[in-house]
Amino acid sequence: MSSSVYTPKLPRWWWLHHAGYRRYMVRELSCIPIGVFAVMLIVGCWRLEQGPESWQAFRAALATPLALVWQLIALAFAVYHSITWFALAPRTMPLRIGARRLPASWIAGAHYLAWAVLSLLVLRIVGG
Amino acid sequence: MNPSPMPVSAVGANALRTITLEVFRFRPEQDPLPSWQTYQVPCREEWVVLDALNYIKDHLDGSLSYRWSCHMAVCGSCGMMINGKPILSCKAFVRDFPDHIRVEPLGNLTVIRDLVVKQERLLANLSAVKSWLIPKTPAAADEPYRQTPVQLDQYRHLSMCINCLLCYAACPQVALNEGYLGPAALALAHRYNLDSRDGGTFERMQATASADGIWECSFVGECSEVCPKHVDPAGAIQQMKLASSLDWFARRLGLGERS
Ligand code: SF4
Ligand code: FES
Numbered sequence: 001m002s003s004s005v006y007t008p009k010l011p012r013w014w015w016l017h018h019a020g021y022r023r024y025m026v027r028e029l030s031c032i033p034i035g036v037f038a039v040m041l042i043v044g045c046w047r048l049e050q051g052p053e054s055w056q057a058f059r060a061a062l063a064t065p066l067a068l069v070w071q072l073i074a075l076a077f078a079v080y081h082s083i084t085w086f087a088l089a090p091r092t093m094p095l096r097i098g099a100r101r102l103p104a105s106w107i108a109g110a111h112y113l114a115w116a117v118l119s120l121l122v123l124r125i126v127g128g
Numbered sequence: 129m130n131p132s133p134m135p136v137s138a139v140g141a142n143a144l145r146t147i148t149l150e151v152f153r154f155r156p157e158q159d160p161l162p163s164w165q166t167y168q169v170p171c172r173e174e175w176v177v178l179d180a181l182n183y184i185k186d187h188l189d190g191s192l193s194y195r196w197s198c199h200m201a202v203c204g205s206c207g208m209m210i211n212g213k214p215i216l217s218c219k220a221f222v223r224d225f226p227d228h229i230r231v232e233p234l235g236n237l238t239v240i241r242d243l244v245v246k247q248e249r250l251l252a253n254l255s256a257v258k259s260w261l262i263p264k265t266p267a268a269a270d271e272p273y274r275q276t277p278v279q280l281d282q283y284r285h286l287s288m289c290i291n292c293l294l295c296y297a298a299c300p301q302v303a304l305n306e307g308y309l310g311p312a313a314l315a316l317a318h319r320y321n322l323d324s325r326d327g328g329t330f331e332r333m334q335a336t337a338s339a340d341g342i343w344e345c346s347f348v349g350e351c352s353e354v355c356p357k358h359v360d361p362a363g364a365i366q367q368m369k370l371a372s373s374l375d376w377f378a379r380r381l382g383l384g385e386r387s
Contacts, residue, residue: 004156005246006239010303017212021300024348088347091363092370099278 204290253313262328286319295351311361
């Protein structure tokens with residue numbers, strides 16, 4: 001070191017050092033299983049377009065134990081990501097009515113409500 | 129180790145607990161590399177870590193350097209890493225820590241000496257984001273800029289920042305990108321953007337929405353966890369991202385300049 005100051009280096013595995021950093025990294029990494037699941041959905045649409053046999057084959061492939069475990073993992077990450085995202089929403093978009101701030105629980109609650117409504121809508125469409 | 133006899137006047141007679149303080153030392157004129165030094169400090173129940181450091185300075189080793197002033201979490205000068213976490217040492221009660229306490233200078237910043245870090249990065253970034261009032265309309269010479277309590281409430285929590293740099297020490301992006309403006313400077317830019325008297329948002333965006341600004345933030349969120357004044361810089365930065373995106377769309381749609 002030539003200078004008379006000391007500049008610390010971020011350790012290579014810095015995110016393993018604190019619980020907060022680990023939670024952040026899990027959030028960031030959740031994009032991988034969620035992304036792979038999205039690709040699976042797109043493949044599903046493509047197989048559906050090819051006709052009934054290939055759609056049935058796709059469904060059978062999804063029902064294998066390995067595929068089921070993978071879907072559970074993706075679901076767990078998606079739930080984790082959604083819950084932590086909704087928890088942050090009141091800080092990203094604080095709202096007020098007139099002079100009063102809307103309570104954080106209302107803003108987060110509105111997100112959960114929208115989630116539930118959209119999920120029900122999708123279930124209705126897909127479930128027939 | 130030098131457990132020197134402790135003057136009764138300095139520590140009083142009751143409820144002493146001996147703490148091992150492992151302190152980061154850096155004295156470039158003696159050693160180009162930092163090292164650790166251990167002190168045994170008899171602490172009173174109500175002491176904070178800063179008191180323990182003052183005891184070292186007064187009774188054990190006068191060569192130890194650190195910053196402090198107010199001893200009441202107001203001036204923002206006594207921030208340190210205590211057992212790995214950024215905290216104001218005048219707010220860190222010894223009774224909340226185990227018998228072995230490790231004290232380091234604030235992380236992610238250049239160390240000048242022992243526990244003293246360079247503050248220039250924050251100061252330069254405060255200038256870069258123009259963290260001052262840029263009046264919308266110049267007031268007449270003898271007129272104050274009026275503001276209602278509701279208008280004040282929009283940014284009041286952001287104005288509580290004491291420039292303590294704990295948020296810089298908590299943020300990995302500050303370490304990964306030397307140019308990153310950092311949590312406090314961006315939060316203070318937002319403080320003025322939200323001020324009803326201010327018209328400088330667009331001017332500030334040249335810095336805040338640059339490659340070293342808000343988009344460097346990946347919402348780790350630790351800055352808000354460690355902030356002693358509940359400024360919530362992470363929240364402020366996300367709000368700026370939202371505002372900056374809306375501004376971008378507004379421009380694309382030809383909805384004109386927004387101040
Ligand atoms: S935002 Fe909070 S942690 Fe950061 S400098 Fe200001 S008071 Fe300190
Ligand atoms: S000494 Fe002023 S904030 Fe700690």
